[in-house]
Amino acid sequence: MLQIYCPYCQELREEEEFSPSGEAHIARPRDPESLSDEQWGDYLFFRKNPRGLHREMWHHSAGCRRYFNVERDTVSYVIARSYPIGEDPAGAMVEGHDHE
Amino acid sequence: MPTRSRNRYSALSLLKHGLSHHENWQRAWRNPTPKQSYDVVIVGGGGHGLATAYYLAKVHGITNVAVVEKGYLGGGNTGRNTTIIRSNYLWDEAAHLYELSMKLWEGLTQELNFNVMFSQRGVMNLGHTLQDMRDIERRVNANRLNGIDGEVLSTAEIQTKIPLLNCSPDSRYPILGASWQPRGGTARHDAVAWGYARGADALGVDLIQQTEVTGIRRQNGVAVGVETNRGFIGAARIGCVTAGNSGVLAGMAGLRLPLESHPLQALVSEPLKPCLDTVVMSNAVHGYVSQSDKGDLVIGAGIDRYNGYGQRGSLHVVEHTLQAICELFPAFSRVRMNRQWGGIVDTCPDACPIISATSVPGLYFNCGWGTGGFKATPGSGFVFADTLAKGKLHSLAAPFTVDRFHSGALIDEHGAAGVAH
Ligand SMILES: Cc1cc2nc3c(=O)[nH]c(=O)nc-3n(C[C@H](O)[C@H](O)[C@H](O)COP(=O)(O)OP(=O)(O)OC[C@H]3O[C@@H](n4cnc5c(N)ncnc54)[C@H](O)[C@@H]3O)c2cc1C
Ligand SMILES: [Zn+2]
Numbered sequence A: 001m002l003q004i005y006c007p008y009c010q011e012l013r014e015e016e017e018f019s020p021s022g023e024a025h026i027a028r029p030r031d032p033e034s035l036s037d038e039q040w041g042d043y044l045f046f047r048k049n050p051r052g053l054h055r056e057m058w059h060h061s062a063g064c065r066r067y068f069n070v071e072r073d074t075v076s077y078v079i080a081r082s083y084p085i086g087e088d089p090a091g092a093m094v095e096g097h098d099h100e
Numbered sequence B: 001m002p003t004r005s006r007n008r009y010s011a012l013s014l015l016k017h018g019l020s021h022h023e024n025w026q027r028a029w030r031n032p033t034p035k036q037s038y039d040v041v042i043v044g045g046g047g048h049g050l051a052t053a054y055y056l057a058k059v060h061g062i063t064n065v066a067v068v069e070k071g072y073l074g075g076g077n078t079g080r081n082t083t084i085i086r087s088n089y090l091w092d093e094a095a096h097l098y099e100l101s102m103k104l105w106e107g108l109t110q111e112l113n114f115n116v117m118f119s120q121r122g123v124m125n126l127g128h129t130l131q132d133m134r135d136i137e138r139r140v141n142a143n144r145l146n147g148i149d150g151e152v153l154s155t156a157e158i159q160t161k162i163p164l165l166n167c168s169p170d171s172r173y174p175i176l177g178a179s180w181q182p183r184g185g186t187a188r189h190d191a192v193a194w195g196y197a198r199g200a201d202a203l204g205v206d207l208i209q210q211t212e213v214t215g216i217r218r219q220n221g222v223a224v225g226v227e228t229n230r231g232f233i234g235a236a237r238i239g240c241v242t243a244g245n246s247g248v249l250a251g252m253a254g255l256r257l258p259l260e261s262h263p264l265q266a267l268v269s270e271p272l273k274p275c276l277d278t279v280v281m282s283n284a285v286h287g288y289v290s291q292s293d294k295g296d297l298v299i300g301a302g303i304d305r306y307n308g309y310g311q312r313g314s315l316h317v318v319e320h321t322l323q324a325i326c327e328l329f330p331a332f333s334r335v336r337m338n339r340q341w342g343g344i345v346d347t348c349p350d351a352c353p354i355i356s357a358t359s360v361p362g363l364y365f366n367c368g369w370g371t372g373g374f375k376a377t378p379g380s381g382f383v384f385a386d387t388l389a390k391g392k393l394h395s396l397a398a399p400f401t402v403d404r405f406h407s408g409a410l411i412d413e414h415g416a417a418g419v420a421h
Helices: A037-045 B011-019 B047-060 B092-106 B108-112 B130-145 B155-161 B189-202 B243-252 B315-328 B330-334 B374-390
Strands: A003-006 A011-014 A019-023 A053-059 A067-073 A079-084 B037-043 B065-068 B123-127 B151-153 B177-181 B206-208 B213-219 B222-228 B231-240 B260-271 B279-282 B287-291 B296-303 B337-347 B354-357 B363-367
Touching: A003 A079, B037 B047, B037 B222, B047 B065, B047 B189, B047 B374, B065 B189, B065 B231, B092 B108, B092 B374, B108 B189, B123 B130, B123 B155, B130 B151, B130 B177, B151 B155, B155 B177, B189 B206, B189 B374, B213 B243, B231 B243, B231 B374, B243 B260, B243 B337, B243 B363, B260 B315, B279 B315, B287 B315, B296 B315, B296 B337, B315 B330, B354 B374, B363 B374
Parallel strands: B037 B065, B037 B231, B065 B206, B123 B279, B231 B363
Antiparallel strands: A003 A011, A019 A053, A053 A067, A067 A079, B123 B177, B151 B177, B213 B222, B222 B231, B260 B296, B260 B337, B279 B287, B287 B296, B354 B363
């Protein structure tokens, strides 16, 4: 059972209150019509799935019902930090994920 | 074919070894040091990898083969699953692949001279809503058109088959009917790994355990072998069959796969007297249960929805499943659970596997079996061996290449594979 810190409620709460919502920082293509099949498939289906640090979205579904991001190790399950949507503490991890 | 002399298992050999107190049984397989290179290196010694090696040697006469496994044989999902076998998938592509597997299961114990305890006790998928029943009828009809056995059962028929199941209309999850595949059932997971391992070893395949692949060496863009913690092993062709770690392997060759790795949990109870002689699954309440020959109830849960490689999941996922099982089988509410564990499943967006060549010549993947690949072990090994032997996808594997995620030709099996199994 994970314990997750909601940056809005500013409280550490049990995982059961939250729903995982997949990889964070996936930018919706600005101009979907102009994407090739390759780019569109990448956007829809290809995720990083790292063995190690992962940035993912969580929803505080039984709490404030807001989305936020979590950086978590997918092997040890240790959570490095939670931060609100729109904030992007160490941009480097995000840059690598190029959907454009 | 360099077939090693091997004691056949039989009633007679059991008797003979009994006379020497069972102290002189031959080892089931060798523990070889890796050669410098092989015609084919299989990465991953789970059921699928071992079956691939076996059929490469048996069907194609390619015996200069190594299976490289970072832990022990069958220690991944093969040894962690709830062993449900069925072939009642909705779409033709999937149905044909799983049905090939079913046919191979039916002769596997004899083929391998190893008792895989394949038990065709039938698999029942419960329907709890009108929509469930429509889906069930559609799937059973599709199955029958594909020559796969299937029936739609009424609530009364279900109750006769499974007296302990709560079929009352007042139950929390009323049972409106079910699909029933009589040829479905279970097998002993370890025995499947061991049987294929022993068979492959006898035909000359090197099973190399405790050896982790850490890199995929390429020359001029062509795969030429694998780096391991015990040094480089050359290979003309490489087949990666590494389930939840497939994305990691792909990354070693600069490739990406549309897979996400999730923990999937199962648990077993204390042993009970025989009380459930078939397999019961419910997509809607996310639980499935059967009783092993030892008497324990084998119960599978859903995946943890976060990504994870930790071979363990969260307790509330298990709790949720047990609540549902107790609603379905009130008599089980006081059964104690013995052990619980997790495996790392490689889920694919359309709930179908990926059997594919890659943009790196010589490098192939067989993965994405996710929550339901145990049943496919023989068929998967068969078509992947054919693919590696000929350098061309087997016709049953052809629809499952990774290209479908760019062409859009997905094979949506979420209905038939909706619950982890
Ligand atoms: C709890 C649970 C219940 C399930 N229930 C069912 C069920 O009822 N019916 C069903 O059909 N399916 C079920 N499944 C799914 C099924 O277990 C898998 O789809 C199937 O066993 C996959 O087999 P495999 O040989 O591909 O993978 P695995 O058995 O996982 O083998 C992969 C191997 O690769 C090795 N490996 C990984 N990385 C490396 C590396 N770098 N170097 C060397 N080796 C490496 C691993 O150690 C592992 O042994 C279940 C799974 C789980 C976890
Ligand atoms: Zn909150």
